[in-house]
Amino acid sequence: MRSLIDILELSTEELDELLNTADDIIENPQKYAHKCEGKKLATLFFEPSTRTRLSFEAAMYELGGHVLGFSEAKSSSASKGESVADTAKVVxxxxxxxxxxxxxxxxxxxxxxxxxxxxxxxxxxxxxxxxQTLADLLTIRRKKGRFNNLTVGFCGDLKFGRTVHSLIAALSRYKNVNFVLISPKELVLPQYIKDILTAKGIGFTETADLQEAMPELDILYMTRVQQERFFNEEEYLRLRDTYILTPEKLDNAKSDLIILHPLPRVNEISVAIDKDPRACYFDQVLNGKYMRMALILKLLEVK
Amino acid sequence: MNIDSIKNGIVIDHITAKKGMMIYELLNLDSLDASVALIKNVPSRKTGIKDIIKIDTEFEVNTDILGYVDPDITVNIIKDGKIVEKKSIELPQRLVNVIKCKNPRCITTTEQELEQIFTLSDPEKRVYRCLYCEAEAK
Structure with missing residues (x-):
């Protein structure tokens, strides 16, 4: 029996297998409509996250399965003091x-x-x-056709941005990938991740200037500065508005750039960019559902 | 300074100077009723100065704790006044309930019955990380 806690638990071969399954689901949804009949997914959300929960639920329904669960800690037995270990055994x-x-x-x-x-x-x-990383990877593969030979810019909160850390870890396994780390100095990528990149000989540069970095990027991964990661409201407000992507800032970007964002966005990508064909963040949402379907099938060992 | 030699017990030798008290505390030696000597800043040919701990009773020493603090430590087991065994100390791969995770976001801060587990992530720099949240041990 397998779980998935960290993206690196999946080998690149297993990732390819999941990506291929997701591609097949997109092409032949009917083939998968009854694969999980009689199976139940429990969504245990101790912290509200509407989109991730809905994505998991939609994924299970599209496989013909059922869903049960809760969407905040208040409505779970954790509010009575039950441990995570006990909750897992009960569920x-x-x-x-x-x-x-x-x-x-x-x-x-x-x-x-x-x-x-x-x-x-x-x-x-x-x-x-x-x-989320699975969603990012499917979007990159479907839009770019490869994981090798890419210059990937990460912009915004690189300190607390877990989606950034996971995607960097996943892409670090491919050849000739370069990272451009764009953030205010308070939100730079943790040193231990930079140490890992250095040890693996993976190129990366750090800058606070988004526009300066723009021309070389194949992928721009924008992030939201997350209020819930800050203990200090003032610091949050100051850092929130550091980078706002507007159409003018894309003037010197590549024509085949893809812009990704794990969503939800607050104000860091102007709505005007949504019409630009390079904006792929809503594709990511859809791809996330397909990858969750592929993952559920794999972990439940459904053929 | 003279400390009587021990008859049955252990000598933890070649402790990096200033780390003796840390080992004393991690091994919970204050709970022992036997004679225990912590000798600080002893002249050493190898390192200039060192700390030594002598425990005058049979004692199952947790070598993971010693290896975590200082893998260059030597442990001598004494029986009837003679050294009968020298234990080699290695950097442990895993530490269970030796140190606590200090990341306020870690699950171990709210679920205190969980074992505190750290794994060796960088043997060269002796970096340990929490099994649960991967924060570096401080």
């Missing part, structure tokens, strides 16, 4: 697979060590969010 009696979102880092790992069914990490604090 194992009701469902076939768990998708868990939790504000505390490492909670889904604790669940996977105690559950008797597969656990999917649907986001744990500022730590990991592997299914």
């Amino acid at each position: 194992s009696c009701y469902a076939d697979i768990i998708a868990m979102r939790h504000p505390k880092e490492g909670a889904p790992l604790v669940a996977s060590l105690n559950a008797s069914i597969p656990v999917i990490n649907a986001g744990d604090g500022g730590h990991n969010h592997p299914t």
Whole structure:
């Protein structure tokens, strides 16, 4: 029995297999409409996240399965003081697979060590969010056709941005990938991740200037400065408006650039950009559902 | 300074100077009823100065704790006044309930019955990371 807590638990071959399944689901949705009949997905969301939860639910429904769960800690037994380990054991009696979102880092790992069914990490604090990375990877492959030979810019909150950390880790396994890390100095990528890149000989540059970096980018991954990661409201407000992507800032960008964002956005991408063919963030949402479908099939070992 | 040699017990030698008290605390030696000597800043041919701990009773020492603090430590087991065994110390791959995760966002801060587990992520720099949140041990 497998769980998915960290994207690096999947080998590149397994990733390819998931991406191929997702491509096939997109081409032949009917083939998959009854694959999970009689199976139940438990969505345990100890922290509100409407879009990730709806994506998991839609994925399970499109596979013909059922969904049960809760969408905030208040409506779970955690509010009575139940441990994550106990919740995982109890839910194992009701469902076939768990998708868990939790504000505390490492909670889904604790669940996977105690559950008797597969656990999917649907986001744990500022730590990991592997299914978002699956959505990002499918979007990159469908738009760019490759993971090698890419210059990837990450912009915004690179300190707490778990989607950034996971995608960097996943792309680091491919050849000739360069990263451009664009952030205010308060939100730079953690040193330990930079140490890993250096140790692997992967090129990266750091800058605070988005426009200066723009011409060389094949992919621009924008992020939201997340209010819930700050203990200090003033600092949040100051950093929130550092980078706002407007159509003018794309003047010197490549014509085949793709712009990604894990969503939700606040104001960091101007709505005017949505019409630009380079804007791919709504494709990511759809691709996220397909990758969650592929992942559920793999972890439930449904052929 | 003279400390009587021990008859049955252990000598933790070649502790990097100033780390003796940390080991004393991590091994929870204050709970022992036997004679325990912590000797600081002892002249050493190898390192200039060192700390030594002598425990005058049979004691199952947690070598993971010693390896985490200082893998160059040597441990001598004494029986009837003679060294009967020298234990080699290695950098442990895994630390269980030795140190606590200080990341306020880690699950271990709210679920305190969880074991505190750290794994060795960089042997060269001796970096340990929390199993749950991957924060570096501080």
